[in-house]
Amino acid sequence: xxxxxxxxxxxxxxxxxxxxxxxxxxxxxxxxxxxxxxxxxxxxxxxxxxxxxxxxxxxxxxxxxxxxxxxxxxxxxxxxxxxxxxxxxxxxxxxxxxxxxxxxxxxxxxxxxxxxxxxxxxxxxxxxxxxxxxxxxxxxxxxxxxxxxxxxxxxxxxxxxxxxxxxxxxxxxxxxxxxxxxxxxx
Amino acid sequence: xxxxxxxxxxxxxxxxxxxxxxxxxxxxxxxxxxxxxxxxxxxxxxxxxxxxxxxxxxxxxxxxxxxxxxxxxxxxxxxxxxxxxxxxxxxxxxxxxxxxxxxxxxxxxxxxxxxxxxxxxxxxxxxxxxxxxxxxxxxxxxxxxxxxxxxxxxxxxxxxxxxxxxxxxxxxxxxxxxxxxxxxxx
Numbered sequence: 267x268x269x270x271x272x273x274x275x276x277x278x279x280x281x282x283x284x285x286x287x288x289x290x291x292x293x294x295x296x297x298x299x300x301x302x303x304x305x306x307x308x309x310x311x312x313x314x315x316x317x318x319x320x321x322x323x324x325x326x327x328x329x330x331x332x333x334x335x336x337x338x339x340x341x342x343x344x345x346x347x348x349x350x351x352x353x354x355x356x357x358x359x360x361x362x363x364x365x366x367x368x369x370x371x372x373x374x375x376x377x378x379x380x381x382x383x384x385x386x387x388x389x390x391x392x393x394x395x396x397x398x399x400x401x402x403x404x405x406x407x408x409x410x411x412x413x414x415x416x417x418x419x420x421x422x423x424x425x426x427x428x429x430x431x432x433x434x435x436x437x438x439x440x441x442x443x444x445x446x447x448x449x450x451x452x
Numbered sequence: 453x454x455x456x457x458x459x460x461x462x463x464x465x466x467x468x469x470x471x472x473x474x475x476x477x478x479x480x481x482x483x484x485x486x487x488x489x490x491x492x493x494x495x496x497x498x499x500x501x502x503x504x505x506x507x508x509x510x511x512x513x514x515x516x517x518x519x520x521x522x523x524x525x526x527x528x529x530x531x532x533x534x535x536x537x538x539x540x541x542x543x544x545x546x547x548x549x550x551x552x553x554x555x556x557x558x559x560x561x562x563x564x565x566x567x568x569x570x571x572x573x574x575x576x577x578x579x580x581x582x583x584x585x586x587x588x589x590x591x592x593x594x595x596x597x598x599x600x601x602x603x604x605x606x607x608x609x610x611x612x613x614x615x616x617x618x619x620x621x622x623x624x625x626x627x628x629x630x631x632x633x634x635x636x637x638x
Contacts, residue, residue, distance in 0.1 A: 292507075312511075315510065317535060318531035318532070318535055321497075321499075322500065323503075324503075325502075325503025326510075328504050328507060329511065330510065330511040333508045333509075333636045334512070334633065334637040354496075355495075355497045356496065360625040361629055
């Protein structure tokens, strides 16, 4: 894992998104996306909008697309539930593309205890994330949304590939972010 | 005052605007009252019209964006009022047709007989807020709404019930997206 370089990784990710043409960012934060968010918050007010809820973020992103932008919506995977209606009846229905970047809290659900587990009673993550941690991929599967697990080694190539897929299909696509990439040093 | 007449008058008063109509009867009334290429009609995603309008307004700051919304929609997406107030786009104008009912599903009561949406908008930071209850106050309200920079909010109290002869949007969702984006980025 990237360790000391994880702060730079957030900048690398946002840089890769911007180089791939993404020019409008909104969403609801997650601790797993902390160093990414530091970059978002440094952006001008018309480039990053702090949303109050994930479905509203998707609505804002759809509006930005209508206005000529290429949007990204970032969120914790706990926001996927409230996102389903917007993705189904707005983005998928209207052919409005968006890149969803979702963190993966609760990876592993209640099972298996990976190295470095910090959750209560040795579980993988805090209890509120067990359910979503187990089903995160399933939300994208239900909507037939292409997704990748972000790989720090091939991050730039993945971003370019997902941007290309999004533009080819004019449908929403997703990047899932595992724990440990963008959490910074504390 | 009938909701259709209020929708029609509102659209007539802002002919050079990009218009986002919420889902349900209001969108169909916007279509019937006088469709234009800059009109975007939500057919799903209840509650997200104001979020879409916010994204569009931020993406196209030189163009006036009018959101034609309903009380059920504003209540469902209430958090977006806070986002609009915080982002404070000067080109966003928000009209809420308030019949205190879910008019598209059989006039079941909403809660706006007790909750004053114009006061919420003002508290969220909309810079001008007005209320209309009849044709004369609608004219004055539209003057206030459009009489300066936004974000501005106009609450229009209307009768329950639907007028006869309201059509359905005859464009596909993708066509709506394409023409709205073309118009917004022209």
